[in-house]
Amino acid sequence: MKSFRKELWFETTKRRQLINITPDVEDCLEKSGIQEGFALVNAMHISASVFINDDESGLHHDFEVWLEKLAPEKPYSQYKHNGFEDNADAHLKRTIMGREVVVAITDGKLDFGPWEQIFYGEFDGKRKKRVLVKMIGE
Amino acid sequence: MKSFRKELWFETTKRRQLINITPDVEDCLEKSGIQEGFALVNAMHISASVFINDDESGLHHDFEVWLEKLAPEKPYSQYKHNGFEDNADAHLKRTIMGREVVVAITDGKLDFGPWEQIFYGEFDGKRKKRVLVKMIGE
Amino acid sequence: MKSFRKELWFETTKRRQLINITPDVEDCLEKSGIQEGFALVNAMHISASVFINDDESGLHHDFEVWLEKLAPEKPYSQYKHNGFEDNADAHLKRTIMGREVVVAITDGKLDFGPWEQIFYGEFDGKRKKRVLVKMIGE
Numbered sequence: 001m002k003s004f005r006k007e008l009w010f011e012t013t014k015r016r017q018l019i020n021i022t023p024d025v026e027d028c029l030e031k032s033g034i035q036e037g038f039a040l041v042n043a044m045h046i047s048a049s050v051f052i053n054d055d056e057s058g059l060h061h062d063f064e065v066w067l068e069k070l071a072p073e074k075p076y077s078q079y080k081h082n083g084f085e086d087n088a089d090a091h092l093k094r095t096i097m098g099r100e101v102v103v104a105i106t107d108g109k110l111d112f113g114p115w116e117q118i119f120y121g122e123f124d125g126k127r128k129k130r131v132l133v134k135m136i137g138e
Numbered sequence: 139m140k141s142f143r144k145e146l147w148f149e150t151t152k153r154r155q156l157i158n159i160t161p162d163v164e165d166c167l168e169k170s171g172i173q174e175g176f177a178l179v180n181a182m183h184i185s186a187s188v189f190i191n192d193d194e195s196g197l198h199h200d201f202e203v204w205l206e207k208l209a210p211e212k213p214y215s216q217y218k219h220n221g222f223e224d225n226a227d228a229h230l231k232r233t234i235m236g237r238e239v240v241v242a243i244t245d246g247k248l249d250f251g252p253w254e255q256i257f258y259g260e261f262d263g264k265r266k267k268r269v270l271v272k273m274i275g276e
Numbered sequence: 277m278k279s280f281r282k283e284l285w286f287e288t289t290k291r292r293q294l295i296n297i298t299p300d301v302e303d304c305l306e307k308s309g310i311q312e313g314f315a316l317v318n319a320m321h322i323s324a325s326v327f328i329n330d331d332e333s334g335l336h337h338d339f340e341v342w343l344e345k346l347a348p349e350k351p352y353s354q355y356k357h358n359g360f361e362d363n364a365d366a367h368l369k370r371t372i373m374g375r376e377v378v379v380a381i382t383d384g385k386l387d388f389g390p391w392e393q394i395f396y397g398e399f400d401g402k403r404k405k406r407v408l409v410k411m412i413g414e
Contacts, residue, residue, distance in 0.1 A: 001139055001277055001414045003312040005382055036141040037274055038178060040314060040378050044389025046329045052237050053184045053229060058218035062226050063233075066209065071342065080334035088338050091329060095339075095373060097233065099328050102178050102240055102378055104272035106143055111270060113182025132387060134380035136313055136413065137274065138139045139277055174279040175412055176316060190375050191322045191367060196356035200364050201371075204347065235371060240316050240378055242410035244281055249408060251320025275412065276277045 004032030004135040007044070012125030015073075016093075018060050019120045021050075021131065025103075026110060028133045035108045037137015041118055042100035044130040047090035049097035049121035067093045067123075090123035097121045105137055142170030142273040145182070150263030153211075154231075156198050157258045159188075159269065163241075164248060166271045173246045175275015179256055180238035182268040185228035187235035187259035205231045205261075228261035235259050243275055280308030280411040283320070288401030291349075292369075294336050295396045297326075297407065301379075302386060304409045311384045313413015317394055318376035320406040323366035325373035325397035343369045343399075366399035373397045381413055 006028050008021060025041055041050045053059065071092035072078075079088030101118060104111035120131055144166050146159060163179055179188045191197065209230035210216075217226030239256060242249035258269055282304050284297060301317055317326045329335065347368035348354075355364030377394060380387035396407055 001312075003413070005380070005387070036139075038176065038272070038314065040380055042378075042380070044392065046389070046391050051233070053233070054219075056219060058221060059226060059229055061218045062230070066230055070208065070346065080337045081330075081332060083334060088335060091335055092338070092342055095327070095329070098236065098374065100378060102180075102238060104143070104178055104180070104270055106272070111143070111272065113184070113268060113270075115184050116182065130389060132380055132389075134314070134382070134387065137141070174277075176314065176410070189371070191371070192357075194357060196359060197364060197367055199356045200368070204368055208346065236374065240318075240376060242281070242316055242318070242408055244410070249281070249410065251322070251406060251408075253322050254320065275279070 001136060002034050002138060004028060006133045008131040009128060010120060011128045012122045015125050017122045017125055020055050020117050021120050022118045025118055025133055029105060029110060032135045034105055034135050034137040037105045037135060039103045039105055039135045040100060042132050044132050047087050047094055047124035048129055049094040050101055050131060051097045051121055052101050052116050052118055054115050055117045067096060070096060087124040093123045139274060140172050140276060142166060144271045146269040147266060148258055149266045150260045153263050155260045155263055158193050158255055159258050160256045163256055163271055167243060167248060170273045172243055172273050172275040175243045175273060177241045177243055177273045178238060180270050182270050185225050185232055185262035186267055187232040188239055188269060189235045189259055190239050190254050190256055192253050193255045205234060208234060225262040231261040277412060278310050278414060280304060282409045284407040285404060286396055287404045288398045291401050293398045293401055296331050296393055297396050298394045301394055301409055305381060305386060308411045310381055310411050310413040313381045313411060315379045315381055315411045316376060318408050320408050323363050323370055323400035324405055325370045326377055326407060327373045327397055328377050328392050328394055330391050331393045343372060346372060363400040369399040
């Protein structure tokens with residue numbers, strides 16, 4: 001069994017931002033030399049997400065509006081977690097969007113449907129945060 | 139390490155539909171010959187879901203009502219993604235329900251609790267779409 | 277390839293409760309002898325969750341309030357699933373929080389970011405329920 005590990009680092013300019021990391025994960029896969037196996041891609045921080053969806057700016061706007069409706073950032077005082085912090089909403093938004101994805105590796109490629117793209121979802125940005133890419137297989 | 143791959147194809151008659159695919163995944167497992175490992179089952183389309191829950195029609199009705207409350211289909215104009223399409227709500231509904239499940243394989247069986255069943259959740263149907271089953275192990 | 281399997285048992289005193297199971301999973305990993313691989317931790321019951329977030333009591337209070345807003349327990353009659361049961365809300369809450377996590381194993385350790393902790397999320401407790409820990413690797 002082969003295994004591969006890499007951390008991807010991000011520092012967004014905005015509090016909330018979606019970044020397409022598919023090319024980074026494909027680069028990891030090529031370096032790993034794995035032909036058949038699984039790729040795990042997960043946020044290493046609990047106010048961020050890794051998820052799979054469409055790379056379409058209208059949809060990304062819809063995600064922003066929708067997440068603000070389901071788990072609004074303000075007023076900060078509505079959340080008990082916001083004693084010394086102001087990011088309780090980010091923990092909730094990441095819960096909706098998910099921490100991780102597991103992607104099949106087939107013939108040395110990410111085994112994707114037609115529109116699947118992997119995103120880093122930042123919900124409490126403007127500081128350095130990481131995504132873990134771990135692959136196992138043969 | 140053994141690996142196995144199969145695509146399951148669906149064309150639902152309704153826009154939204156939940157289909158129990160547990161027997162299909164069990165069939166894949168038998169064909170794979172894997173005794174110990176992991177099974178990944180994921181939607182290959184970004185407006186559909188694979189999830190695990192109860193095969194109970196009342197609950198499935200509750201899911202429909204609940205998802206329509208959290209991410210309503212109409213009015214279509216509320217979503218920016220709906221320029222040339224009308225399925226923004228399906229992307230959001232699938233986000234709630236999840237893209238994939240990973241199931242343990244033990245002694246050549248899906249290692250399930252008493253009521254766990256795997257479902258394909260279609261939220262923008264009436265056309266051909268796929269689920270990927272990928273298994274690795276020994 | 278090595279594999280490891282263990283069930284963790286819980287019987288909460290309250291209907292809803294969050295339990296940090298990170299030490300239990302670390303104990304499994306030590307027993308498994310796996311250095312590089314994946315750990316799957318999943319609820320075996322469909323009204324419970326396994327998820328990763330912060331071990332902070334304020335945030336846990338926020339999760340409780342938030343889940344009650346998105347998928348309220350009462351009135352029981354709002355859900356069709358509640359014919360012979362009263363736990364439809366627990367199925368919905370678990371859907372938001374997720375069934376499972378997959379965690380990378382690196383150098384014989386759970387490969388976590390700074391604040392990641394694994395929780396059992398019980399949403400229909402006061403009876404015996406299980407979590408499955410399954411690990412594969414080398």
